Amino acid sequence: MPLDDCRIIELPKIQDPRGNLSFIEGSRHVPFEIKRVYYLYDVPGGADRGTHAHGKLHQFIVAMSGSFDVLLDDGEQQQRFHLNRSYYGLYVCPMMWRYLDNFSSGAVCLVLASEYYDAADYYRNHDEFLAAARKARA
Numbered sequence: 001m002p003l004d005d006c007r008i009i010e011l012p013k014i015q016d017p018r019g020n021l022s023f024i025e026g027s028r029h030v031p032f033e034i035k036r037v038y039y040l041y042d043v044p045g046g047a048d049r050g051t052h053a054h055g056k057l058h059q060f061i062v063a064m065s066g067s068f069d070v071l072l073d074d075g076e077q078q079q080r081f082h083l084n085r086s087y088y089g090l091y092v093c094p095m096m097w098r099y100l101d102n103f104s105s106g107a108v109c110l111v112l113a114s115e116y117y118d119a120a121d122y123y124r125n126h127d128e129f130l131a132a133a134r135k136a137r138a
């Protein structure tokens with residue numbers, strides 16, 4: 001199942017009394033080359049983000065500060081992940097409906113992506129996503 005491909009990945013953490021350091025290298029710590037970076041911040045209490053899927057895009061989501069939840073749905077199974085450490089991230093494979101909520105105040109959500117922004121790669125309608133996911137499984 002596609003959901004089984006999605007997983008929490010622990011990043012390198014260089015502990016130092018001056019402050020810790022983590023790093024992410026494309027195709028080494030995440031299973032794709034990184035073409036784009038974006039981040040969500042100043043998320044008001046009670047807001048949610050995402051609520052869409054991508055046909056081809058691979059993504060890696062990190063709570064750089066604060067915490068939030070990511071709900072993944074491959075059309076058959078759902079799983080909720082709580083992200084609250086800057087040295088853990090969630091790999092999200094293609095064809096995965098995602099929904100982000102439960103943002104703590106001051107949370108910053110960093111996303112590494114395998115492609116440039118492409119509006120045509122989005123599924124914004126859940127029924128259309130379910131039909132495409134079903135077809136991909138057949």
Ligand code: TYD
Binds near residue numbers: 052117
């Ligand atoms: P979107 O991915 O739709 O986020 P959400 O589903 O949480 O609302 O992005 C919101 C807007 O930002 C949308 O108009 C597209 C734009 N956008 C870019 O221009 N480039 C990007 O890399 C991303 C992620 C979004």
